[in-house]
Amino acid sequence: MKKILLLFSLLFIYASASHAQLVIVVQAVASSIKAPNSLDNVTFYHKSGETTTLPIRKVKKKMEIQDFDSVKVQTVYALERVQKIYGSSTNTSDIPEDALYYAHTKRYRNARMSSLFAASAWSLSLLNPYFLIVAPLPTLQALKRDKGVDKKYVMNGKEWRTFKKEYKVHIKNHKNKSQASVVEADNVPSTSSSEKNYTI
Incomplete structure (x- = not known):
């Protein structure tokens, strides 16, 4: 909840400038990049x-x-x-089952983050209509990612933090x-x- 409030606060600070739009676009692009291993x-x-x-x-x-x-x-x-x-x-x-847990939990968390940025962008568009330009980007990302998630392989926050560290060691x-x-x-x-x- 604190992270959500912090994100909204940061975006509202830059609502009158182009910085918040840039943050939304950069986040959308960065989160879509996959580095194969x-x-x-x-x-x-x-x-x-x-x-x-x-x-x-x-x-x-x-x-x-x-x-x-x-x-x-x-x-x-x-x-x-x-x-x-x-x-x-x-x-x-x-x-392998561990790969399924890793992929679907990561995809689920990325979908939630995209949803958060989408909600922020649509809210900020009430103050600044220019946000209507970038708002669809995280919205479409959230919908696409959520559609590809198998909920039975999604871990909660505490499990995910521990598992992610172990899985990265496994990749290495x-x-x-x-x-x-x-x-x-x-x-x-x-x-x-x-x-x-x-x-x-």
């Missing part, structure tokens, strides 16, 4: 028995990877990206493990074509 990597299992592992940012076009039976994903972000490109009928692995450990695996694979000569693992 090693857990977002996608592994394609080909019919030939080979595998191809790609960073999620390189999964862009359907033509790039073909003739695969299934896809291994470890995050909601990776799953949604793969389904967007290859279709929802793509055979994908199950997402996975990154170190992935880097070590790539180095090790580079030092081991391949014995057969069916055992190749391409990491791009």
Whole structure:
């Protein structure tokens, strides 16, 4: 409640200037930026028995990877990206439960923050009509994010703070493990074509 009052106070202070509009726009843009990590990597299992592992940012076009039976994903972000490109009928692995809790709680909290900024912008538009220009942005974000939240995977504040720290450590450990695996694979000569693992 204190944070909400503080936010309203700050925005009302700058209601007569363009600063509050800038705050709303910057928040909307910043909260929509996703920095992929090693857990977002996608592994394609080909019919030939080979595998191809790609960073999620390189999964862009359907033509790039073909003739695969299934896809291994470890995050909601990776799953949604793969389904967007290859279709929802793509055979994908199950997402770990901790990744579901992380993704949906984070999305829920971002939706609440967008709702807060939307309410502030619409309220400030009564004092300054120029806020009508930026008010729809956080409003649409809040609606879109809330629609994608699975409430059964949403944690409360105290649980989330503890879990988020642990999950970030998990991401860091996975990154170190992935880097070590790539180095090790580079030092081991391949014995057969069916055992190749391409990491791009």
